[in-house]
Every structure is written in C-alpha cells, then in structure tokens.
Amino acid sequence: MNHLKNLAGQTIVYGLSTIVSRFLNYLLTPFYTYIFVPTAFADVTVLYAYVAFFNIILTYGMETGLFFFSKKEDAAKVFGTAFLSIIATTVIFVIFTLFFLKEVSHFIGYQHNVKYVFWCVVILGFDTLTAIPFAKLRQQSKAFRFAFLKLLNVVVTILFNVLFIWVIPFFFLKNGKVFGFSYHVNIELVFICNFLGSAVTFLFLVPDLVKEKLKFSLILWKQMINYSYPILFAGLIGIVNETFDRILLQHYLPKSVNFMAQVGIYGACVRVAMLMAIFTQMFRFAAEPFFFGRQNNDDQKTILADSTKYFFLFGLIIFLGVIAYMDVIQYFIGPKYRDGLKIVAVYMLGSLGLGIYFNLSFWYKLNGKTYFGIIITAIGATITVVLNILFIPEFGYVASAWARLVCYVTIVVISYVLGQRYYPINYPIKIMIKYLTISIILYLLCYFLKFHNIIFDLLKNTLIFVSFLYYLEKKENVITLFIRK
Numbered sequence: 001m002n003h004l005k006n007l008a009g010q011t012i013v014y015g016l017s018t019i020v021s022r023f024l025n026y027l028l029t030p031f032y033t034y035i036f037v038p039t040a041f042a043d044v045t046v047l048y049a050y051v052a053f054f055n056i057i058l059t060y061g062m063e064t065g066l067f068f069f070s071k072k073e074d075a076a077k078v079f080g081t082a083f084l085s086i087i088a089t090t091v092i093f094v095i096f097t098l099f100f101l102k103e104v105s106h107f108i109g110y111q112h113n114v115k116y117v118f119w120c121v122v123i124l125g126f127d128t129l130t131a132i133p134f135a136k137l138r139q140q141s142k143a144f145r146f147a148f149l150k151l152l153n154v155v156v157t158i159l160f161n162v163l164f165i166w167v168i169p170f171f172f173l174k175n176g177k178v179f180g181f182s183y184h185v186n187i188e189l190v191f192i193c194n195f196l197g198s199a200v201t202f203l204f205l206v207p208d209l210v211k212e213k214l215k216f217s218l219i220l221w222k223q224m225i226n227y228s229y230p231i232l233f234a235g236l237i238g239i240v241n242e243t244f245d246r247i248l249l250q251h252y253l254p255k256s257v258n259f260m261a262q263v264g265i266y267g268a269c270v271r272v273a274m275l276m277a278i279f280t281q282m283f284r285f286a287a288e289p290f291f292f293g294r295q296n297n298d299d300q301k302t303i304l305a306d307s308t309k310y311f312f313l314f315g316l317i318i319f320l321g322v323i324a325y326m327d328v329i330q331y332f333i334g335p336k337y338r339d340g341l342k343i344v345a346v347y348m349l350g351s352l353g354l355g356i357y358f359n360l361s362f363w364y365k366l367n368g369k370t371y372f373g374i375i376i377t378a379i380g381a382t383i384t385v386v387l388n389i390l391f392i393p394e395f396g397y398v399a400s401a402w403a404r405l406v407c408y409v410t411i412v413v414i415s416y417v418l419g420q421r422y423y424p425i426n427y428p429i430k431i432m433i434k435y436l437t438i439s440i441i442l443y444l445l446c447y448f449l450k451f452h453n454i455i456f457d458l459l460k461n462t463l464i465f466v467s468f469l470y471y472l473e474k475k476e477n478v479i480t481l482f483i484r485k
Helices: 003-025 028-033 038-057 062-070 075-099 101-107 114-129 131-139 142-172 189-211 219-254 259-272 274-293 300-324 326-332 335-360 364-365 371-395 397-422 429-448 455-476
Strands: none
Touching: 003 300, 028 038, 028 142, 028 259, 038 075, 038 114, 038 131, 038 189, 038 219, 038 259, 062 075, 062 131, 062 219, 075 101, 075 114, 075 131, 075 219, 075 429, 101 114, 114 131, 114 189, 131 142, 131 189, 131 397, 142 189, 142 429, 189 455, 219 259, 219 397, 259 335, 259 397, 274 300, 274 335, 300 326, 300 335, 300 429, 326 335, 335 364, 335 397, 364 371, 364 397, 371 397, 429 455
16 A cells, blocks of 8 residues: 555656646637637647657657666666667658658648648657656656646746737737737647747756766667567557547548538547546656566565556546536537537546556566557557548547547457466456446436536536545545545
C-alpha cells in the first residue's frame, strides 16, 4: 500500500498540472466552438491528427528508452545520446518539410491553406525538442518543475488566443484593419497561438539544457535504437487508433455529407470526452518512471496488479461522473456541435481501454520484448481501419467512436493473454468486470431514466453517482488511498 500511495502521490502532482492545464485548454473549446463554425474547426482537428502522428515518428520511442537505460548506464550519457539524436532528426525533418511545403500541403489536401501546414510543422518541431527534457524531469521525479512548464505552455497559448481572437478584434479592429494592417479572425490564429505557447515552453527549458554536459555514445545510441524502434512502430500504429479516423471520415463519408462539418463536430465532442484521456496521461507520467525505477523489486507484479485495479476504478468514476452531469456539460460546446454528444460515452470507454492496455504493456517493456507492442497495436490498427471503412458510409463518426472501442477491448484481451504467458500477473479480473458491469448499468439509468426536468435529472444522476462512489469506497477504499497516512 505504501508503494501505491507513492505512485498515487506522483499521479496527483502530474495530475493536478495535467488537469489544470487541460482544463484551461478546455476553456478554448467553447471559445472556438461559439466563434468558429464546424467546418473551420475541422482544420484544427485534422491537422493536429497529423501533428500527433509525426510526433511519434520524431521521438521514435526515445522517451521510454531514456527510462529503461538510465538504470543501466550513466544517466548523463543516456540523456545526451537521446537528446542529441532527437535534435539532429528534428532539424532535418523541419528543414526538409519546409523546403517542400507546397508539395506536402498538396499531398494532405491543404494546398489552399499552406500557412496552416507551416505552423503545424514549426509547432511539431518545438514540441519534439522538448520531449526528452520533459522525460528527464519525470525520470528525476521533478514533478513540480514538469507541472510548471506544462502549465506555462497552456497559459501562454490561452493568453495569445484571447489577445488575437477577442481583445484585438473587439478593441482595435476597424474596417478590417488593426493600426492600418489587414486583420482577419480566422482559424490560422489558433495555430499561431499554439506555436507561441510551444516556443515559450522551449525557451524556458533552455536554462536546464545549458547546464547539461551533453555526451553522445554511438554504441549506446545503437542499443537505445534497438530497444526503442519497436515502441516507435507500436506508437505509430497506436496513433492510427487515436487519430486516423478523422482522415478516414474525409474519404468514406457519402459525397452528400459535408465531411468538414462532421469532422468538426466529432473533434469538438472528442474534447468533451477527453477527461478520461487526461486521467490516462497523468497516470502514465507517474507510472513509467515509477515502474522502470524499481523493475527488479520482488513485489513488482503485485504493485502492477493493484495499480491496474485502482486505475480502472478511478476511470469508472470519471466515466460515470461525466455521464451523470452531461445535461450541464453539453453547454461546454456550441449548439451546432451538440448532436455529436452521443459518442462521448463510447469514446470515454475506449480511452479507459487504452489506459488498461498501457498498464498491461509493462510486461513487454520491462522484459525488453518491445516487439510485442508492434504485433498487438498492429492488430488494433487493422480493426480500427477496417471497421471505419466498412461503417463510416452508413454511420459516420459514430462508427469511428465504436471502432475505437472495439479496437482497445481487443488489444487489452490480447495483451493480457500474452502477458500471462511471458510475465504472469494476478490481475483481479473478476472484480474489475463486476465494477464495469455495475457502472454500465448505472450509465443506462442516467441515460434512459429521464424526468425531462434538468433539476430532477441532475438530482437523480447525483444520487446514482454518489451511491457508486460510496460503494467503491466501502469495498475498495478508493478515496482513502490518497488521504490515509
């Protein structure tokens, strides 16, 4: 329990920064969806899908490699090798892409919005350069420094959004000009603000990097690449599960449907469901350095089993909490986007499945059998692509949400079965299935038992949610895990 409390404490620190930063970032969702129409917001959704995809390529598993080798080699040499490698490949990528910017823009269907692609490339460059320094902060358990810099990124981005999209147009825009210069409030400003946030964050990391005596070892680099490249491919395949549906919607929605509007609605409602993804991310920030730092301990398997159970229980709490208060949360996005809220529950369960898979994936990461990640995620990606192609023409983005859920349920089962063969852990499967069943039943009560009065519905849903919390606390001590000394 003490080890779990340590992990829970780290998760809280990372979580507070992640939740606060994501919450602040969430405030941009109503800001955007009440200002921009779905077709404009679709540009953000699609292009950031490409950014996420190439971010995996440009970091090529080096973050996990940093954790793995820091216990085996000189930490300074491991960091220097990883960071210098990332610098070289990122600079080459950015220069090459900007040189062929028009061709790249045409290839992805943005030949008429080359500026959008330009901003995404430079955002990607800065974000990639900060990946290894951020990983080192996690590896050194410098959670507060990590949290400060992550919050800084979001705060700067939000301030520039407010300045460029609201303050300047409201106070200074006259006849389409600001101080004599042409000025238009369009979606390009969103990309510019994100670039400024990423650039400022990188600048704040520079003092940390200046203090480092960067060492590069070719022998170590080859070892790190051999360990990390399967994680790269697994990450690429994994990002297909997370973002490729936006691109498939463009090609497989019927011609009679405005695909940009559909993608915009889908992207906005995915943001509503992102609370589960935030929880998964904050747990990951704490769990990777925690488990890699004690990979030879005798009680490792027990802690992995217990942490998976508690992660799952908190995920169910988040799931039911969002569903219970959907009548209020719906106002988080503009009226034109709310038709897509029907996919929120399915999308959140998919994110919970992704989180469980992350927990289960430690068996091959700790054993150095990272090639299993390629096999498992490739199966998931195949399911995602096939189901999207088959069902998007009839069901649109609803098919994308369900395909994602089916994908993650499948890879969770596969990872569990393989893990029990190569690194057996006694996960409390029956208990987890029981609580999942209860939460789904309660979800159906929240969704179908309606009084058609927002006050009565909120009271009913609150009663359901609080009862679930009380039951979990009584049976599993989910709350006292964080407060018991």
